[in-house]
Amino acid sequence: MFSGEQAGAWVRATAAVIDENAAMLTRLDQAIGDGDHGTNLNRGFKAVLQRLGSAPPGDLGALFKSVSMALIGKVGGAAGPLYGSFYLGMSRTLGDAGEVDDEGLAKALRTGLDAVIARGKAQLEDKTMVDALHPALAALERTLDAGGQLGEALDAAAAAAGDGMRATIPLVARKGRASYLGERSRDHQDPGATSSHLILRTLADVVNGRGDTAPGPGTDGR
């Protein structure tokens, strides 16, 4: 089961992890983008915390809708509408549920990914967040189908997201600001895939009871 409490903890822990890794994300974005991914996401998740603090939402749908709207209004870069779509997709699938079973969470995450793809029109290997999210969802669903527990499935998802993130390094970007660089976008890790990995790894940490509300600093972006 995935409870409302876990969902709230995931969102708060994500805000902390993004804050810790903001400089790293921005550094990645300086190499191949407009150099604001970390700053933008950090501003967005601070707005998320503010919104949740002033009006704690009742059900899972309301929680993720609130996250989505804060990101859409505050991020400023492409990550705003993209992550906004991710959480909005989750929100629509979860509706007024207070908690969901493992498959329910997987379905919500899948809808989130579909919404990201519909919004950004990116395909695999375009060097975007899809390169982390897509293999992660496949690993999550595969593990659950094989009878695995949610914690184990989310660990598999986070590991697959990490592999997908690292696999963006040799790719030439075909979407976003980095695509203007053409060949020069090669040999850099995609910032969006990196933040997507952080978000999913944080979910796995929260569900597996690792860390407090904020898992330790990332080892990504090497």
Next chain:
Amino acid sequence: MTVGLVVVSHSAGIAAGTVELARQMAGEVRIEAAGGTDDGGIGTDATLIARAIEAADSGQGVLVLVDLGSAVLSARMAIEELISDDHRGRVRIAEAPLVEGAVIGAVQASVGASLDEVEQAACGAATLRKVKG
């Protein structure tokens, strides 16, 4: 009542300046700026764009001019998720250069042209010859 225009840019200054220029040619057309983030930074804000679209729509529809990158994503987000249903069917994003598209689109709108015609005029700005007559 004419077709309205919204100018979306990462920079509030570019959006406001483009609107200023277009209004000079077509004072009676509703032209709204949606530039920058709400804290004055560089970026685009779908909620700001949604409000601008609703303000620009007098019932004849709205053409949205965008600069680049996330401006397109934010404008799509605004149209598909944030504006009310009665506006949604008559809003388009122009495949047009920002400044030239806004000015030419505004002029076209000012003579009472339809949304199709305004869009076509704005998109025609992409092949406008400026130097080689």
